[in-house]
Amino acid sequence: MASVTFDKATRCFANMDHPAVCELDLEIADGEFMVLVGPSGCGKSTSLRMLAGLEDVDSGTIRIGDRDVTHLPPKDRDIAMVFQNYALYPHMTAADNMGFALKIAKMRKEEARRRVAEAAGILGLDDYLDRKPKSLSGGQRQRVAMGRAIVREPQVFLMDEPLSNLDAKLRVQTRTQIASLQRRLGTTTVYVTHDQVEALTMGDRVAVMKDGVLQQVGTPKEVFARPANAFVGGFIGSPAMNLFRLALTADGTELGGLVLPMPRAALQAAHAEGAAEVTVGIRPEQFGVLSTGDLQTPGLEVVIDTVEDTGAVTYLHTTAKVGQELAQVVVRAPGRGTYGKGKHLRIAPRAEGVHLFSATTGLRLPAAEAPA
Numbered sequence: 184m185a186s187v188t189f190d191k192a193t194r195c196f197a198n199m200d201h202p203a204v205c206e207l208d209l210e211i212a213d214g215e216f217m218v219l220v221g222p223s224g225c226g227k228s229t230s231l232r233m234l235a236g237l238e239d240v241d242s243g244t245i246r247i248g249d250r251d252v253t254h255l256p257p258k259d260r261d262i263a264m265v266f267q268n269y270a271l272y273p274h275m276t277a278a279d280n281m282g283f284a285l286k287i288a289k290m291r292k293e294e295a296r297r298r299v300a301e302a303a304g305i306l307g308l309d310d311y312l313d314r315k316p317k318s319l320s321g322g323q324r325q326r327v328a329m330g331r332a333i334v335r336e337p338q339v340f341l342m343d344e345p346l347s348n349l350d351a352k353l354r355v356q357t358r359t360q361i362a363s364l365q366r367r368l369g370t371t372t373v374y375v376t377h378d379q380v381e382a383l384t385m386g387d388r389v390a391v392m393k394d395g396v397l398q399q400v401g402t403p404k405e406v407f408a409r410p411a412n413a414f415v416g417g418f419i420g421s422p423a424m425n426l427f428r429l430a431l432t433a434d435g436t437e438l439g440g441l442v443l444p445m446p447r448a449a450l451q452a453a454h455a456e457g458a459a460e461v462t463v464g465i466r467p468e469q470f471g472v473l474s475t476g477d478l479q480t481p482g483l484e485v486v487i488d489t490v491e492d493t494g495a496v497t498y499l500h501t502t503a504k505v506g507q508e509l510a511q512v513v514v515r516a517p518g519r520g521t522y523g524k525g526k527h528l529r530i531a532p533r534a535e536g537v538h539l540f541s542a543t544t545g546l547r548l549p550a551a552e553a554p555a
């Protein structure tokens with residue numbers, strides 16, 4: 184097993200106006216499950232392919248443990264990759280598919296058979312080893328693809344959206360299985376997905392990318408609770424964080440008549456940039472709906488457009504007048520409420536649920552004074 188280090192790793196394609204992967208700095212600890220997540224085209228697969236040796240590195244280095252692998256061919260890197268389309272050989276049985284790489288590597292037959300049997304046991308595939316891919320379910324095929332990686336006992340697993348061909352229910356089950364399997368094997372894993380829920384539930388840490396640039400690395404808790412910028416705030420979490428661009432006042436800002444005081448450090452940082460506005464982020468679950476009788480508590484007036492009642496919770500899609508404009512606001516409320524289209528509500532955010540970002544750079548504004 185080994186750690187993985189991207190050190191200013193860059194990949195440029197001629198047809199693009201920015202690098203597909205730009206000076207990526209990322210340290211993945213030995214045994215860690217790291218998820219690369221971000222919207223389509225942000226450079227996740229390219230990063231993974233650079234680590235696999237399937238894509239050139241134009242500048243910077245990549246290390247596995249203390250070996251510089253930047254220019255090593257894929258076969259010398261001691262990695263195993265699981266792709267989105269499992270690419271199983273249709274004419275081979277599950278067992279032969281799993282053992283194929285070992286056969287190519289001229290491993291002794293008994294040892295190869297032992298490894299395939301062991302992987303099949305781990306993956307619950309014992310009864311399917313003689314079947315060809317076409318008579319396996321999607322989930323079973325996915326597990327054969329996993330098995331093919333496991334038998335190689337590599338230093339690092341690389342997985343590129345391995346669950347995207349499965350239906351929603353199977354995807355949720357398999358995601359738990361992969362995460363617990365990885366913990367059991369303790370093999371360093373880099374996992375790519377565009378699905379932020381998958382990222383948050385599977386990763387020890389999550390690396391969020393946008394336009395080839397790493398935005399933030401942290402535990403799921405960290406990136407959710409303290410997004411480093413407005414993009415991460417809006418990308419991580421479902422439904423998405425409400426983001427508002429609001430005028431900066433002397434002591435904070437106002438959301439449609441609702442005064443939002445800002446910590447002194449944030450205010451100073453925003454004023455220091457000479458900004459006239461601030462970006463405020465509030466997650467749907469951080470709004471409370473004020474009761475009709477409660478006219479003492481200041482609130483934001485919203486009108487309900489649509490009601491999405493999932494049973495346990497209700498998402499209210501609403502419109503509010505914010506400054507001179509109308510803004511869409513998503514609010515989470517308890518399920519089975521008496522909400523209807525056109526109804527007026529007053530809502531207020533919890534103080535700790537207000538995220539402040541620079542309207543200029545998008546970066547999170549400091550909440551506390553920087554130590555002198």
Ligand SMILES: Nc1ncnc2c1ncn2[C@@H]1O[C@H](COP(=O)(O)OP(=O)(O)OP(=O)(O)O)[C@@H](O)[C@H]1O
Nearest residue numbers: 196198199203222223224225226227228229230377
């Ligand atoms: N071989 C290539 N030649 C030219 N451009 C490429 C090549 N491979 C990738 N790109 C471009 O590089 C950018 C990053 O692609 P990449 O496949 O890494 O994105 P991704 O984050 O994996 O997206 P997705 O979630 O859609 O799989 C995209 O703009 C893509 O069009």
Ligand SMILES: [Mg+2]
Nearest residue numbers: 227228229343
């Ligand atoms: Mg991809």
